Amino acid sequence: MNKPIRTISIFCLLLFLALMINASYVMYWKAGALNDDARNRRVIQAAYSQERGAILVGRTPVALSVESDDEYLFQRTYPKPLMYAPITGYFSYYGATAVEQTQNDILSGDDPRLFVTNTVDLLSSKPPKGGNVTLTIDPAAQQAAYDGLTGLGPDTQGGVVAIEPSTGKILAMVSLPTFDPNQLASHDLRAVAKRSKELNADPTEPLLNRGSQVRLPPGSTFKVVTAAAAIEKGLYDADSEVPGGETYQLPLTQGPTGLIDNEGRDCGANGSKIPFAQAMENSCNTSFAQIAGEVGAEDMAATAEGFGFNQQYFTDILPQATSEFPTDIDDAQLGQTGFGQFDVSATPLQMAMVAAGLGNGGSVMKPYLVDEKQSADLDVLDKTDPEELSRAVSPETAAEVTDLMVSTVANGTASPAAIPGIDVAGKTGTAQTGQSDRSPYAWFISFAPAENPVVAVAVMIQNADIPRDEIAGGLLGGPIAKSVMEAVIR
Amino acid sequence: MAQPSTIMGFVHRRRRGAELFLLILALAVGIGAYAAVGLGVDGEVPADLFGYGAWLAALLVAAHLVIRFAAPYADPVLLPVVAALNGLGLAVIHRIDLAKEAAGSPHAFAQQQLIWMTVGVALFVITLLAVRDHRVLQRFTYTSGLAAIVLLLLPLLPGIGRTIYGARIWIHVGPFSFQPGEVAKVLLVIAIAGYLVPHRDALALAGRRVLFVDLPRGRDLGPILVMWLISLGILVFQRDLGSSLLFFGLFLIMLYVATERPGWLVVGALLFVGGAFLAYFLFGHVRERFDIWLHPFDFYESGESFQPIEARFGLGWGGLVGRGFGNGDPNRVPFAESDFIISSIGEELGLTAVMAVLMMYGLIVERALRTAVICRDAFGKLVATGLGSAIALQVFVVVGGVTGLIPLTGLTTPFLSYGGSSLIANWVIIALLLRISDQARRPAPTISDDTTAISDDATQIVKIGERR
Numbered sequence: 001m002n003k004p005i006r007t008i009s010i011f012c013l014l015l016f017l018a019l020m021i022n023a024s025y026v027m028y029w030k031a032g033a034l035n036d037d038a039r040n041r042r043v044i045q046a047a048y049s050q051e052r053g054a055i056l057v058g059r060t061p062v063a064l065s066v067e068s069d070d071e072y073l074f075q076r077t078y079p080k081p082l083m084y085a086p087i088t089g090y091f092s093y094y095g096a097t098a099v100e101q102t103q104n105d106i107l108s109g110d111d112p113r114l115f116v117t118n119t120v121d122l123l124s125s126k127p128p129k130g131g132n133v134t135l136t137i138d139p140a141a142q143q144a145a146y147d148g149l150t151g152l153g154p155d156t157q158g159g160v161v162a163i164e165p166s167t168g169k170i171l172a173m174v175s176l177p178t179f180d181p182n183q184l185a186s187h188d189l190r191a192v193a194k195r196s197k198e199l200n201a202d203p204t205e206p207l208l209n210r211g212s213q214v215r216l217p218p219g220s221t222f223k224v225v226t227a228a229a230a231i232e233k234g235l236y237d238a239d240s241e242v243p244g245g246e247t248y249q250l251p252l253t254q255g256p257t258g259l260i261d262n263e264g265r266d267c268g269a270n271g272s273k274i275p276f277a278q279a280m281e282n283s284c285n286t287s288f289a290q291i292a293g294e295v296g297a298e299d300m301a302a303t304a305e306g307f308g309f310n311q312q313y314f315t316d317i318l319p320q321a322t323s324e325f326p327t328d329i330d331d332a333q334l335g336q337t338g339f340g341q342f343d344v345s346a347t348p349l350q351m352a353m354v355a356a357g358l359g360n361g362g363s364v365m366k367p368y369l370v371d372e373k374q375s376a377d378l379d380v381l382d383k384t385d386p387e388e389l390s391r392a393v394s395p396e397t398a399a400e401v402t403d404l405m406v407s408t409v410a411n412g413t414a415s416p417a418a419i420p421g422i423d424v425a426g427k428t429g430t431a432q433t434g435q436s437d438r439s440p441y442a443w444f445i446s447f448a449p450a451e452n453p454v455v456a457v458a459v460m461i462q463n464a465d466i467p468r469d470e471i472a473g474g475l476l477g478g479p480i481a482k483s484v485m486e487a488v489i490r
Numbered sequence: 491m492a493q494p495s496t497i498m499g500f501v502h503r504r505r506r507g508a509e510l511f512l513l514i515l516a517l518a519v520g521i522g523a524y525a526a527v528g529l530g531v532d533g534e535v536p537a538d539l540f541g542y543g544a545w546l547a548a549l550l551v552a553a554h555l556v557i558r559f560a561a562p563y564a565d566p567v568l569l570p571v572v573a574a575l576n577g578l579g580l581a582v583i584h585r586i587d588l589a590k591e592a593a594g595s596p597h598a599f600a601q602q603q604l605i606w607m608t609v610g611v612a613l614f615v616i617t618l619l620a621v622r623d624h625r626v627l628q629r630f631t632y633t634s635g636l637a638a639i640v641l642l643l644l645p646l647l648p649g650i651g652r653t654i655y656g657a658r659i660w661i662h663v664g665p666f667s668f669q670p671g672e673v674a675k676v677l678l679v680i681a682i683a684g685y686l687v688p689h690r691d692a693l694a695l696a697g698r699r700v701l702f703v704d705l706p707r708g709r710d711l712g713p714i715l716v717m718w719l720i721s722l723g724i725l726v727f728q729r730d731l732g733s734s735l736l737f738f739g740l741f742l743i744m745l746y747v748a749t750e751r752p753g754w755l756v757v758g759a760l761l762f763v764g765g766a767f768l769a770y771f772l773f774g775h776v777r778e779r780f781d782i783w784l785h786p787f788d789f790y791e792s793g794e795s796f797q798p799i800e801a802r803f804g805l806g807w808g809g810l811v812g813r814g815f816g817n818g819d820p821n822r823v824p825f826a827e828s829d830f831i832i833s834s835i836g837e838e839l840g841l842t843a844v845m846a847v848l849m850m851y852g853l854i855v856e857r858a859l860r861t862a863v864i865c866r867d868a869f870g871k872l873v874a875t876g877l878g879s880a881i882a883l884q885v886f887v888v889v890g891g892v893t894g895l896i897p898l899t900g901l902t903t904p905f906l907s908y909g910g911s912s913l914i915a916n917w918v919i920i921a922l923l924l925r926i927s928d929q930a931r932r933p934a935p936t937i938s939d940d941t942t943a944i945s946d947d948a949t950q951i952v953k954i955g956e957r958r
């Protein structure tokens with residue numbers, strides 16, 4: 001009987017071998033795939049139960065984890081929810097957005113640079129703790145931008161972005177309408193799901209960051225790009241005379257649809273020449289349509305792309321809406337692009353980069369929001385180095401355009417942004433929405449001090465409780481830009 | 491077939507000291523795991539660690555002392571391995587208790603299991619003391635067989651039988667619930683062994699050869715068909731895939747060992763495949779189990795494969811070294827304390843512990859089969875083989891089911907899972923194995939010298955005096 005018993009032994013050995021191989025397969029080779037499965041609540045719950053690092057503005061947290069008594073151990077809280085929600089995003093049981101999402105590796109402690117401290121934690125059986133992220137935000141500028149925008153009324157939709165021109169640091173980024181991320185980070189998962197559904201269904205799209213995720217026609221603020229393209233091409237300088245006119249019939253068109261005017265602003269008689277400064281001060285559509293035609297579609301596109309149009313450059317909040325300058329256009333469309341209409345569209349971040357690039361001698365810095373990544377013990381793991389995105393125009397061209405913008409604030413439509421004792425460069429914009437029942441979009445871009453700017457601002461107001469005829473970029477956007485610039489300069 | 495264990499002059503040593511040493515290591519595993527659960531979950535050593543440890547140690551040392559006295563030549567590895575498994579199981583069940591308490595539905599499974607273990611060790615001692623020679627069990631061949639069949643039928647009786655989660659394998663009498671299948675397993679092994687010993691020659695030698703395979707005689711097919719029907723009946727009426735597989739596999743292995751004819755394996759395998767095929771097409775629940783096994787992730791949304799998938803997630807989450815006690819979420823898997831305890835171990839102690847546990851089961855099986863090889867009598871060989879393969883098959887079916895190697899079936903993991911019937915039955919199995927191994931390793935009865943002188947004489951005088 002011993003021979004079959006030995007056979008059975010081998011059979012049992014094979015059974016155990018099969019079990020061991022299968023266990024290794026499931027627990028080692030397949031483990032990664034199992035952990036990546038979207039239905040795996042353990043992974044989500046572990047991330048959710050972790051002491052996540054804080055998101056800091058200066059030394060003040062705008063998102064932090066505090067201990068809670070329930071099964072998830074830690075509650076994510078946002079001390080200034082409405083003002084910072086578009087930047088921090090939310091961290092909920094079902095997902096994360098904005099900086100909570102893009103900096104998740106550091107915040108959750110998964111970043112390999114945090115591994116050494118975590119291994120020590122592991123041995124001392126301390127639960128893993130995520131690292132901190134500090135933002136480039138200037139709290140005073142952020143407050144000024146938020147107060148300015150909310151001051152327009154409860155139904156305001158819009159965005160404000162402020163950049164430090166020499167580095168690309170984002171000093172302020174405000175978006176309305178906003179939301180309370182605390183409601184989404186709650187451990188009452190049913191309420192979270194309900195609130196999330198409401199926010200997603202809201203037609204005003206409060207979950208979008210209007211600073212970098214919504215693009216609209218920039219209107220007359222785009223005239224600084226047209227001016228920069230013309231001067232860079234050598235057609236004009238700041239003291240030249242440019243074509244003027246009360247009306248201008250776009251090439252290839254006939255009748256009122258192709259006829260543009262200046263809504264009553266003084267831009268000289270048809271066929272006459274006016275000073276470049278006057279064209280900018282009075283935001284003459286007729287002049288810039290003609291200048292764009294002279295520059296040509298190719299060079300207009302090249303300059304616009306030099307400032308960041310048609311490009312992806314912002315990775316701290318995803319996705320970034322790509323600001324567009326249309327390609328393959330005819331001469332009538334080219335004329336419209338000269339004052340920021342037709343298919344030109346830009347985010348407030350993009351227009352802030354235009355202002356910042358001109359203020360920085362034509363060099364456009366890559367915008368960034370995350371300044372430092374720190375370990376839980378506040379050791380700096382990584383500090384973002386300023387990086388040039390592209391050189392849009394020469395320093396000379398930038399200086400010429402700056403002169404035009406300074407006189408626009410001093411003598412023209414952008415006067416609401418004037419700060420006594422400081423040269424401010426600015427430009428207004430009022431873009432047609434293409435819908436007769438909607439008010440136009442109000443824009444304002446500026447930087448100060450003009451000769452060596454420390455801040456560049458773009459304000460975009462998509463919708464506000466203000467009658468249609470009163471909308472004008474300067475009137476609405478100017479004071480907000482002014483208070484943001486003052487907050488940085490003071 | 492009955493080879494003396496003293497071939498080539500080899501005499502087994504008692505090795506009781508080694509057993510005690512290994513037992514201390516096993517206690518360290520059990521008590522250490524219990525302390526680790528407290529540290530991991532509550533951040534402090536459990537308040538009752540001393541009392542718990544003392545109770546565990548007392549039970550195991552008592553078992554060891556009884557072996558010293560009643561089965562001094564028994565295998566020294568079995569008790570420590572079983573002790574380590576039982577101790578680890580208790581700690582993991584305690585861990586699940588704490589998780590259930592945190593989730594708001596407190597249970598005292600671990601406390602209950604410790605009581606069952608106490609009963610199990612008591613029956614272990616009684617078995618070792620009452621059965622001084624395993625061969626007496628052969629007298630109860632038909633009694634055991636009948637008892638096993640009655641036990642298997644009990645859950646089908648209205649009034650005391652209960653259907654729990656689709657399987658009708660429980661009986662309830664008053665406050666007590668009981669899974670008779672576990673006890674029937676032991677009785678069946680005895681019954682089959684007792685039946686095969688006198689009949690094995692007929693089964694082995696008579697028959698005709700068809701296509702290189704020696705097929706048994708038709709009349710000898712009777713018992714195998716009875717076993718097949720019992721297995722199928724369990725499958726159909728009790729909806730218990732695991733037990734069905736276990737009983738039939740057990741019977742086949744014992745039949746093969748007794749007759750030394752692989753032909754039986756062929757017949758049996760064909761019957762099993764045929765039965766499984768029929769069951770697949772005739773019974774929805776079998777088909778469902780099979781489909782869930784093949785495509786588990788397709789059934790997750792509907793909840794049908796929640797348990798196996800959560801177990802799989804838990805195992806993956808555990809990885810190589812596990813999350814550590816208190817850092818996993820084993821309670822997500824329904825029945826994490828019983829049928830799915832191996833996934834709880836995998837999640838919090840990792841692949842390392844799963845391998846160690848499988849290794850320990852492997853050791854038990856190896857020791858049982860080794861005992862069968864050196865055992866001097868056919869009945870002992872068959873019982874040891876049967877008990878060893880029963881553990882191997884059961885571990886394969888349940889661990890294979892939980893890790894997705896084979897379709898999922900409900901069976902307990904021996905010594906680890908929560909459950910009184912299973913724990914008690916398995917302690918008795920170990921007692922029987924120790925009894926057989928004591929007989930097998932004991933030096934052969936000495937033959938008096940004067941008989942060698944008259945070796946050509948037909949009669950020999952044998953002294954049966956035992957040496958102790």
